[in-house]
Amino acid sequence: MKRFFFLLLPMFAAAGTLAAQDTTRVDQGVRVGVDYRPGVRPGLVVLPGPGLDSVRAIVGRDLDYTDRFEMVTVADASSGPATGRGAAEGGGGVNYALYKTLGAEFAVELAESAGGLTVRLHDLNAGRVRNQQTLGIPSSTASDFRLEVHRLSDEIARWASGVAGAAASRLLFVSGGRVYRADSDGEAITPATPAGQTALSPVWSPDGQRIAYTQLGEGRGAVLVQALSSGATFAVPGSQTALNITPTFAPDGRTLAFAHSDERGTDIYTANVIDRCCAQRLTVGRYADNLSPTFSPDGRRIAFISTRAGPPQLYVMAADGTDQELLAPFDFGATGSSNAPEWSPDGASVVFHREVTGSPQIFLVDVGARRVRQLTSSGRNEDPTWAPDGRHVAFISDRSGRRQIWIVDIETGRVRQLATPGAARLPSWSRRLGRTTVVPNP
Amino acid sequence: MRAPSLLMLLAASAFAGACGGKAAPETPAPEATPAPAPPAPTPVDDSADRDRLERERIAREAAERARAVAADLAAMINFDYDQAVVRPADQATLDRKAVILVANPGVKIKISGHADERGSDEYNLALGNRRAAAAKRYLAGKGVDGSRVEVVSYGEERPLNPGSDESAYAQNRRDEFEVTAGGDNLTAPQ
Numbered sequence: 001m002k003r004f005f006f007l008l009l010p011m012f013a014a015a016g017t018l019a020a021q022d023t024t025r026v027d028q029g030v031r032v033g034v035d036y037r038p039g040v041r042p043g044l045v046v047l048p049g050p051g052l053d054s055v056r057a058i059v060g061r062d063l064d065y066t067d068r069f070e071m072v073t074v075a076d077a078s079s080g081p082a083t084g085r086g087a088a089e090g091g092g093g094v095n096y097a098l099y100k101t102l103g104a105e106f107a108v109e110l111a112e113s114a115g116g117l118t119v120r121l122h123d124l125n126a127g128r129v130r131n132q133q134t135l136g137i138p139s140s141t142a143s144d145f146r147l148e149v150h151r152l153s154d155e156i157a158r159w160a161s162g163v164a165g166a167a168a169s170r171l172l173f174v175s176g177g178r179v180y181r182a183d184s185d186g187e188a189i190t191p192a193t194p195a196g197q198t199a200l201s202p203v204w205s206p207d208g209q210r211i212a213y214t215q216l217g218e219g220r221g222a223v224l225v226q227a228l229s230s231g232a233t234f235a236v237p238g239s240q241t242a243l244n245i246t247p248t249f250a251p252d253g254r255t256l257a258f259a260h261s262d263e264r265g266t267d268i269y270t271a272n273v274i275d276r277c278c279a280q281r282l283t284v285g286r287y288a289d290n291l292s293p294t295f296s297p298d299g300r301r302i303a304f305i306s307t308r309a310g311p312p313q314l315y316v317m318a319a320d321g322t323d324q325e326l327l328a329p330f331d332f333g334a335t336g337s338s339n340a341p342e343w344s345p346d347g348a349s350v351v352f353h354r355e356v357t358g359s360p361q362i363f364l365v366d367v368g369a370r371r372v373r374q375l376t377s378s379g380r381n382e383d384p385t386w387a388p389d390g391r392h393v394a395f396i397s398d399r400s401g402r403r404q405i406w407i408v409d410i411e412t413g414r415v416r417q418l419a420t421p422g423a424a425r426l427p428s429w430s431r432r433l434g435r436t437t438v439v440p441n442p
Numbered sequence: 443m444r445a446p447s448l449l450m451l452l453a454a455s456a457f458a459g460a461c462g463g464k465a466a467p468e469t470p471a472p473e474a475t476p477a478p479a480p481p482a483p484t485p486v487d488d489s490a491d492r493d494r495l496e497r498e499r500i501a502r503e504a505a506e507r508a509r510a511v512a513a514d515l516a517a518m519i520n521f522d523y524d525q526a527v528v529r530p531a532d533q534a535t536l537d538r539k540a541v542i543l544v545a546n547p548g549v550k551i552k553i554s555g556h557a558d559e560r561g562s563d564e565y566n567l568a569l570g571n572r573r574a575a576a577a578k579r580y581l582a583g584k585g586v587d588g589s590r591v592e593v594v595s596y597g598e599e600r601p602l603n604p605g606s607d608e609s610a611y612a613q614n615r616r617d618e619f620e621v622t623a624g625g626d627n628l629t630a631p632q
Contacts, residue, residue, distance in 0.1 A: 198599065201564055216567075219554045219594025243595055245567050261571040263578055263593045287575070289568040305565065307572075311524060312565055337524065339562035353562065360562070382562060425563060 036413030043104040044069035044160060047094065052110050054140050055117065055149050059108065061185055062153030062167035065416065067391070067409040069160065072104040096124045106130075106160045119152060121159045131159040146183055147433060154432070166389035169430045172202040172211060173405060175422040179213055184387070184429075186405075186418040192228065204430040205249045212236070212247040212256060212273075223247045223258045225273050237271045238279025246292045249273075250319070251299045257282070259291035268293050268304055268321075282321030292340055295319070296367075297347045303327055304341070311337045314352055314365065328352065328365040328372055338363075340383045345390040345431070351375075353382040353395070362395050364410070375408055385429045394418065394427045511628040512621065514538045515551065519577065521615040524561060526572035528580050536577060539619065540584030545631040548624035552592040553577050556618065558611035559598045570595030577617045592622065 046060040064071045099107050107122040115134040123130040135152070138145045150167035157165035169184045172192065179193040179202040192211060193199045200221075202213040212225045222235040223244045236247070242262040249256055256273045259266050265285040272278045282302070283290035289312065292305040303316045306324075313335075314328040327350065328338060336355025343350050349367055353360040360382040362375040379399035386393055387407070397406045405418040405427050517539070519532035528536060543549055555570030555577075574593040582588050603610035 200567075216596075216599065219552075219596050242593075243567060243571060246564050259568065261568055261595060263571075263575040263588075265575065266568040266571060287572070289565075289572060291568050292564060307568075312562075337561065337565070339565045355561075358560075383564075 036411065039411060041068060041070045042106060042160070043072045043102070044106040044108065045072040045074060045099050045102065045104040046108045046110070048074060049109070049111060051112050052117070055137070055152075056110055058146065058149045058185070059110065059153045059156065062150055062165060063108070063157060065167065065185065065392075065407075066157045066161070066165045066389070067412055067414055068157060068163065068165075069106070070103065072099065072102050074099075074102065094122055096122070096127055100124050108156055117152075119156065121156060131156075144435075146188055150183065150185075163389070164432075166387045166392065166432065168432050169388050170204075170208070170433060171385070171394060171405065171418065171427050171429050172204065173420065173424045173427040174199060174202060175420060175424050179211065180420070182418065182420070186420075189420060193226070201246050201426055203248050203428045206251055206253045206431055208430045208433040210253075212249065212258075214245050214247065216243075219243065221245070223256070225256070234276065236273055236279075237276055238269050239271070248293050248295060250295045251297055255299075257293040257295070257302060259289075259293070261289075261291075265289055266291050268302070270319075282317070283324070294341050294343045294350065296343050297345060303343055303350045305339055312339055314338045314341055314350065316367075327367070327370065328354075328363070329370055336360075342385050344386050345388055351384040351386060351393050353384060362393060362408070375410060375413075381406075383426050385427050387429050388432045394429050396425055396427060507630045508628045511542055511546075511630050512625065515542055515549075515621055515628075516619050518616045518618055520612060521573055521617075523558070523611070523615065524569065526555075526569060526576045528576055533580070536580050537584065540581050540586055541631040542628070543581065543586045543590065544584075545629050546624060549621060549628070550590045550592070550623040552594060552620045552622045554618045554620070555593075555595045556600060556602070556614055556616050557598045558614040559601065559606065560611065561598075563598060567595050567597035570597045573615075573617050577619075 044063060046056055046063070049056070060071065063069055094107060094109065105124055107124060109120040109122060111118050113134055116136040118132065118134045120129045121131040122128070133155070138148055147168055153167045154165035157163065167184050170181050171184065172179055172181050174180075177198040178191055178195055179199045180189050181192050182189045192202070193213070198216040200214040200216055202211050204211055209229065210225055210227050212223055214221045215224050220243050223239040224233040224235055226233040236244070236256055236258065238260065239258060242260060245259050245261065245266075247256055247258040254272055254274045255270050257268060257270045260269050265287045266289040267285050268282045268290050270280050270282060283304075283306070285306070285308070289307040290304055293302045294304070295302055300319055301316055302319055303314060305312045306315045309332065313326065313330050315324055316327040317324040330338065338352055338354040339360070341350050341352040347367065349364045351362060351364050354363045356374070359380045361377060362381045362384045364373045364375060365371065366373070375393065376395070376397070379397050381395050381397045384393045384395040391411060392407050392409055394405055394407045396403050399406070400417065403423040403425055404420060405424050406415050407418060408415045517535050519528065519535050521527070522529065543551070553574040555572065555574035557566035557569045561569070571593065574595055578588065578591045578593050581591060598614070601610070601614045602616065603613045
């Protein structure tokens with residue numbers, strides 16, 4: 001496999017950090033209903049040019065999906081960059097005035113070069129090339145082609161906004177009892193588990209090399225950990241009897257938490273999935289249910305669902321099971337059931353779904369202030385999962401008529417569908433995926 | 443060769459017809475009517491057939507009783523939305539099961555809990571488990587040893603009614619009961 005390399009060619013000393021179009025600040029106070037702040041987004045154009053059509057298409061879509069730019073589209077026939085220009089200073093042949101007229105502040109130029117692919121980010125207001133890289137690019141038929149292009153998109157987003165994109169990541173979901181994975185743009189959908197089984201609740205390991213899921217048999221099921229490269233699986237210690245659901249990896253990748261259901265109820269356990277040992281019980285439900293654990297990014301706390309007060313609601317505890325307390329406030333008898341929590345990558349909030357007049361909707365709870373914010377209101381929306389950028393949330397919605405994956409930008413409220421051939425459920429979004437490294441198969 | 447075999451066939455069919463008439467319980471002769479003339483003597487003694495028929499009748503009735511006992515054992519119970527409490531209306535159903543299980547100590551059962559499609563997919567597995575466990579605890583309270591009762595859950599994965607309306611939901615919120623051992627020769631409780 002052709003190795004990927006970067007040739008960093010800073011043309012100028014960075015003229016101060018570009019102010020990120022950061023709209024993550026939210027008003028203080030209780031939020032009621034669905035509330036977004038669109039913010040101001042700089043215009044960005046991916047310049048047309050000869051060749052590289054598939055790269056250009058992927059990069060353009062990835063940058064659009066960051067929701068940090070107003071995408072400016074131009075017909076291929078309009079004036080593109082001049083060819084034959086070397087690493088010249090300034091705009092070279094790019095018609096800055098034209099693209100500024102179209103509302104663009106940035107122009108992304110992609111060109112085939114001796115080193116493979118040269119990418120330049122033009123700052124149209126400053127009238128110069130802001131960043132430039134030349135990199136080898138795998139053939140468009142290579143298995144890592146799309147992921148490498150997604151990584152390029154994430155880097156361009158970082159140049160232009162100060163924040164990397166989340167395109168180089170994948171989602172797991174269940175369709176027809178089988179776990180599939182898809183690129184973040186919904187392409188390259190690939191089965192990850194065999195047909196003819198009932199798999200549920202797939203999740204990624206932090207390094208993206210393994211997945212865990214429940215394999216449901218005759219009303220029972222173990223949590224399996226599967227190496228994606230080999231397909232080899234093993235049952236997590238403590239999950240071999242009765243029914244075991246809702247696995248989640250700790251940030252260290254060694255500990256896995258899950259819920260074990262038997263006649264005493266459902267309780268949360270942890271086990272070591274590297275040494276394959278040391279199952280440990282964290283909750284004692286006494287016929288109540290405790291399930292759906294999710295670790296804080298520092299690994300020190302676990303948010304989870306409990307029926308200790310009646311309907312399922314969102315609680316939090318230390319990673320050793322102590323200091324259990326309510327996380328998302330609710331009014332007994334008035335607030336609907338809450339389920340399926342996932343802690344945000346920045347640690348500040350937990351996303352979950354809660355019943356509102358009979359339909360689940362996506363909510364956030366601020367971990368510090370314990371305030372709750374509703375993100376969706378159209379149709380049934382459930383089982384949310386964070387993008388690695390901490391700004392997008394994928395979830396299952398029936399708003400198009402059947403269960404499909406939708407992605408919401410929690411800043412602007414913009415939604416897009418990640419279309420799957422069949423009905424989809426239980427999505428899980430990976431972290432940013434690094435290049436394949438050799439990991440000892442545990 | 444041809445004539446005798448035909449004769450035997452005719453005799454056999456006549457005899458079968460007579461037997462069929464005697465065995466049919468649907469048209470019993472009224473008490474008052476005089477006894478019919480004894481059947482024409484036949485070369486075959488029919489007492490062995492009477493014994494066989496009696497044995498068959500006893501076996502049939504036993505099978506019917508066993509079927510009724512099995513049906514009582516298999517009768518489902520239903521639950522309110524997001525609840526795992528045995529409803530008063532279902533207590534009699536579980537009481538019948540308990541009595542049968544006590545009378546048939548060799549029988550083992552599996553209770554599977556189910557949920558309707560509303561609510562979280564994952565939570566419904568826990569809810570189904572709680573529903574199955576609730577029935578097991580009820581039976582234990584009626585003297586059924588816990589080692590004879592297995593508890594599993596399918597959550598919302600196996601709906602009885604694939605519909606998405608209130609009546610389908612009500613049917614799907616249920617415990618199913620399956621005999622896993624000792625299901626032959628069930629004894630009806632006293």
